[in-house]
Amino acid sequence: MIARFLEQFPIVFASLNVGFLQTLKLFFVTLVGALPLGLIIAFGSMSSFKPLSAVVKTVIWIVRGSPLMIQLLILYYFPGLVFGANIWGQGETGRFVAASVAFIINYACYFAEIYRGGIQGVPKGQAEAGQVLGLNKRQVFFKITLMQMIKRIVPPMSNEIITLVKDTSLARIIALQELIWAGQSFLKGSQGIAGAIWPMFFTAVYYLAFSAILTVLFSKIEKKMSYFKV
Amino acid sequence: MSILNVEKLTKSFGDVEVLKGVSFSLEEGEVLSVIGSSGGGKTTLLRCINFLETPDTGRITVEGKTAFEGDPSRVNEKQYTPFIDRNVQHSLGLVFQQFNLFPQYSVLGNLTLAPRLAAKKREDFKTAKKEIYAEIDEKALSILKATGLSEKKDNYPCQLSGGQQQRVAIARALMLSPAILCFDEPTSALDPELTGEVLKVIRELRESGHTMIIVTHELEFARRVSDKIIFMANGLIEEMGTPDEIFENPKSEKTRSFIQTDYLSAN
Ligand SMILES: Nc1ncnc2c1ncn2[C@@H]1O[C@H](COP(=O)(O)OP(=O)(O)OP(=O)(O)O)[C@@H](O)[C@H]1O
Ligand SMILES: [Mg+2]
Numbered sequence: 001m002i003a004r005f006l007e008q009f010p011i012v013f014a015s016l017n018v019g020f021l022q023t024l025k026l027f028f029v030t031l032v033g034a035l036p037l038g039l040i041i042a043f044g045s046m047s048s049f050k051p052l053s054a055v056v057k058t059v060i061w062i063v064r065g066s067p068l069m070i071q072l073l074i075l076y077y078f079p080g081l082v083f084g085a086n087i088w089g090q091g092e093t094g095r096f097v098a099a100s101v102a103f104i105i106n107y108a109c110y111f112a113e114i115y116r117g118g119i120q121g122v123p124k125g126q127a128e129a130g131q132v133l134g135l136n137k138r139q140v141f142f143k144i145t146l147m148q149m150i151k152r153i154v155p156p157m158s159n160e161i162i163t164l165v166k167d168t169s170l171a172r173i174i175a176l177q178e179l180i181w182a183g184q185s186f187l188k189g190s191q192g193i194a195g196a197i198w199p200m201f202f203t204a205v206y207y208l209a210f211s212a213i214l215t216v217l218f219s220k221i222e223k224k225m226s227y228f229k230v
Numbered sequence: 231m232s233i234l235n236v237e238k239l240t241k242s243f244g245d246v247e248v249l250k251g252v253s254f255s256l257e258e259g260e261v262l263s264v265i266g267s268s269g270g271g272k273t274t275l276l277r278c279i280n281f282l283e284t285p286d287t288g289r290i291t292v293e294g295k296t297a298f299e300g301d302p303s304r305v306n307e308k309q310y311t312p313f314i315d316r317n318v319q320h321s322l323g324l325v326f327q328q329f330n331l332f333p334q335y336s337v338l339g340n341l342t343l344a345p346r347l348a349a350k351k352r353e354d355f356k357t358a359k360k361e362i363y364a365e366i367d368e369k370a371l372s373i374l375k376a377t378g379l380s381e382k383k384d385n386y387p388c389q390l391s392g393g394q395q396q397r398v399a400i401a402r403a404l405m406l407s408p409a410i411l412c413f414d415e416p417t418s419a420l421d422p423e424l425t426g427e428v429l430k431v432i433r434e435l436r437e438s439g440h441t442m443i444i445v446t447h448e449l450e451f452a453r454r455v456s457d458k459i460i461f462m463a464n465g466l467i468e469e470m471g472t473p474d475e476i477f478e479n480p481k482s483e484k485t486r487s488f489i490q491t492d493y494l495s496a497n
Contacts, residue, residue, distance in 0.1 A: 129330035132280050133344035133406065134319055143343060147334040228333040229388040 012199045019182025033104035038111030063109040075102045076174045099171040118149035158218035233258045239288035250465040263452035264445045266462035272445045280324045292318045323408030327415045329395045331387040338383045341370040393424035413444045
């Protein structure tokens with residue numbers, strides 16, 4: 001049995017690495033899109049223009065109130081059903097684009113709520129102090145509020161981002177060839193290996209290692225910002 | 231010409247009229263204290279003068295320029311907006327009860343933030359940025375020296391005592407050389423043993439000729455530092471006069487009883 005494992009390992013390892021690369025790509029693309037989009041959504045939900053904030057809040061409710069897996073399915077297949085053509089492009093690239101869009105929208109809504117809490121948590125006196133010193137609204141946000149908001153949101157954001165690491169596996173539902181998909185392929189049969197369950201188990205090692213790195217990174221960021229208190 | 235003129239200022243929050251027609255003026259170099267019982271509208275008055283609240287009607291003139299004007303006969307018209315000129319804010323400084331220092335900046339950073347941003351509007355900013363920043367730093371250091379904070383310039387607000395934080399807040403306001411410096415109960419958030427160092431700074435500002443409005447519950451201090459005292463009650467100026475008039479010979483019964491309960495009992 002050990003001999004068979006040793007024989008399978010290099011093949012499986014190479015495949016899992018390819019899958020993991022796709023997982024990483026989805027992870028980073030989601031962050032790059034959702035981090036700024038979340039800020040825009042947060043401002044939308046705090047807008048004093050009632051129709052705008054109502055629409056944005058409804059979108060946030062829908063996105064946070066339904067499973068990401070369903071959102072992936074709808075986003076990927078619904079345009080095809082309506083327009084009769086896959087708008088996402090063919091094959092793996094198309095699946096990746098669709099998954100990225102779904103993840104960015106989903107995570108942007110979660111981030112937006114964290115941002116909103118962070119912004120509203122900064123005492124009103126901070127903006128007032130800036131205002132009487134002659135700063136305009138933009139300057140108050142970028143020079144005063146932003147840094148305090150970042151410090152407040154690092155702990156909840158790190159939670160959410162570590163959740164994202166694991167959530168990328170949901171893209172399996174539209175057959176994106178990410179880590180879980182790669183592991184599962186050896187169960188069904190691939191490269192001469194079939195019925196092997198251990199590659200699936202082994203994928204957990206990747207997720208654990210990656211979230212360990214992120215945990216260390218976030219505690220470093222927290223430490224870096226400990227020079228001031230909010 | 232008075233440096234500040236406030237005429238018939240009114241302000242309501244919903245149905246509650248908090249300022250009911252406040253008028254007074256302040257001359258250059260004068261120190262005005264505003265006293266009165268809780269909820270009388272002192273903070274609201276100071277916030278209106280500093281544009282943190284928009285008054286409903288009346289007029290505010292700073293150094294001859296109209297900063298606010300609201301016509302009482304028109305406030306109920308839907309499309310009427312009172313005149314307001316926020317540029318006058320440059321002539322005003324405000325020190326808060328809760329200090330409101332920016333926690334992410336060092337003491338020096340708190341002082342230089344606003345002047346550095348303001349300097350960006352200067353025509354020579356691009357060519358003389360270094361010199362301008364150096365000038366701002368130099369000014370900050372000299373103000374810190376005057377307020378006894380030189381050694382704390384690189385500390386962060388969370389590393390300072392309340393008294394030190396409030397002195398930094400005063401220094402920060404002074405950076406923009408306001409024509410009128412306002413204080414809202416600058417010592418109320420401090421432990422009793424820390425109020426002295428803040429009051430000392432305010433006394434020194436008086437010596438150097440600063441025009442100030444001080445809302446305070448420290449009656450003994452108000453009496454000694456002020457040229458004029460306003461006693462406010464229920465959104466109106468109940469009595470205005472010199473410290474001696476207010477403390478020795480109050481005309482109003484309300485003033486007398488306020489001074490008796492608040493002041494005489496403490497002294
Ligand atoms: N933003 C606001 N919204 C509604 N009511 C307000 C607001 N600000 C102040 N008030 C009310 O206005 C009245 C006057 O308040 P203000 O803070 O000006 O009094 P004050 O004289 O400064 O009192 P204190 O000595 O306690 O500081 C109070 O009844 C207060 O509840
Ligand atoms: Mg007050």
